[in-house]
Amino acid sequence: MKRICISIAVIFLCCNVFAQNCDCDKEFLFIKDFIEKNYAGFNDKITDINKQTYITFSEDILKQTQTVSNSNYCYWAIQNWLNYFNDGHTRLIPKPLKSISDSIEEILLTPELLSTLENKSVNDVEGIYLSQYKGYKIAIIKNETNFRDYVGIIISAKSKSWKAGQVKVELKHIEKDKYNALYYLGNHQPSIMEYTIKDGKFNPKDFIKSSIFENLTQNDNEPFSKLENKSKAVYYKDIDDSTAYLRIKSFHDRFAKKIISEIKSNEHKIKSKPYLIIDVRYNGGGSDFSYSPLLPFIYTNPIKTVGTDVFSTPDNIKSWQKVIDENPKLPEDVKKSIADVITQMSQNPTKFINIGNDEIDTTLQVAYVFPRKVAILIDEDCASSTEQFILAAKQSKKVIIFGKPTAGVLDYSNMRTVDLNCMPYLLGYSTSRSRRIPENAIDNTGILPDVVLNFDKIWLEEVLNILKKTQ
DSSP: OOOOOOOOOEEOSSTHHHHHHOOHHHHHHHHHHHHHHHOTTHHHHSOTTTHHHHHHHHHHHHHHHTTOOSHHHHHHHHHHHHGGGOOTTSEEEEOTTOOOOSOOOEEOOOHHHHHHHHTOOTTSSOEEEEETTTOEEEEEEEOOOSSOSEEEEEEEESSTTOOTTBEEEEEEEEETTEEEEEEEOTTSOEEEEEEEEETTEEETTOEEEHHHHHHHHHSOSOTTHHHHOTTSSEEEEEEETTEEEEEESOBOGGGHHHHHHHHHHHHHHHTTSSEEEEEOTTOOOBOHHHHGGGHHHHOSSOEEEOOEEEEOOHHHHHHHHHHHHTOTTSOHHHHHHHHHHHHHHHHSTTSEEEOSOOEEEOOOOOOOSSSSEEEEEEOTTOOTHHHHHHHHHTTOTTEEEEESOOOOOOSEEEEEEEEOSSSSEEEEEEEEEETTTTTTOOTTTOOOOSEEOOOSTTHHHHHHHHHHHOO
16 A cells, blocks of 8 residues: 655744743642632532542643643643533633633645545544534544644634634543543634544534535434524524424523513513423523523422522632622622622631522412413533523423433532633632532532433424423
8 A cells, every 4th residue: 555645744833932931730739729728619529539539630630731831731731620520610711802822733734634534434533524513624633642642623614713724623532432622712712622423423513524414414403493593692483373482592691681671572472372492402501680581481389499608718708809899880789798798708717608598489479371381491501590590490380391411510609710820711610509419419410301302303393292292
């Protein structure tokens, strides 16, 4: 067989800037010490059973950080360490208006290499892939370093932010078909992913081998995709004379007014139909008050709310005070509530302080006759306040939850941030602990649906059949 010589050129732009101005190992040790002292979930998650595993894992991460020369890999190493706690509120957060990537890696793809990749088997990780949604075409090649086993390189992209030869994703093999990934977003900011790569497809859905892409995309598994209008924060649609559909992209407080407006505009329609579908798939949370306009449509009986306790440390007191100092436009009652929490924390050092009593919400005096049945669609992206909404909805006699288990990011909350020494990130971490745990914890498992449902081409039909059969 004729041997094909492949020329690969790797270019790092300004690669020494990070190494000269920021020691990744010192940054990691600062974060490790801070989490161990201040994270509300640390003593729950690091016990006598797994303490030695945690110590060994931390030592391995420290060794990685000692070899790092750019902020992307420093981010990857430290975020992988934070992921040990499996808490979506405890993570590195990019600072606004800061340049995150101090290096853009470029790899030359020769025509000979591309030709070879085109002929790779579907079961081979190497090959040519197309992005299902974002308009990227990439080549994945084996390219081993201390941080990766494979690298995905842009062949073409619709986005003007990307050009041919730039690295889009780096893959590190974990086991079997599983890979840790450093995935670069549209602005080249790094993010951590975990993929299963099998039969030429990335899962979660992203890249698909070009040789099978056309056959898969001809069968759109989202029959409602055009009607969902995913670009809108809130979207309403009459499915038929008896069913209303309401999709909410996020419960972030900036969308609260839009949610209220859309619901008010369509309230008479919703209340005239026996069935309502509330779609909160992909909704990563926000503020509890953003979902409150939905409660009258699902309410049948008092809703039990479980309170939280905040962990009192000097650093946590500072981080709560920062909320007041950095948000002068906060309503006065919110400022007072935070100030009261800070006072309690100051008076009770190194303790968990009750900041939310267990209570029954009896404020909704009238339960609507219609909708008679409500389907709520959930998936693994539902987190935080969205999970709080789902916990409330599960207590209703008229609600059926469809889909997949949620993210499980609610046991530890009230995320606060602290500045790092030199990296262009904030450290976000949870300062409070729900009294649901340990008996009714949802982290690691998520909230389970009443009906497990894969959102394939017949999901809408299945949801309507179950709703209409249930009395």
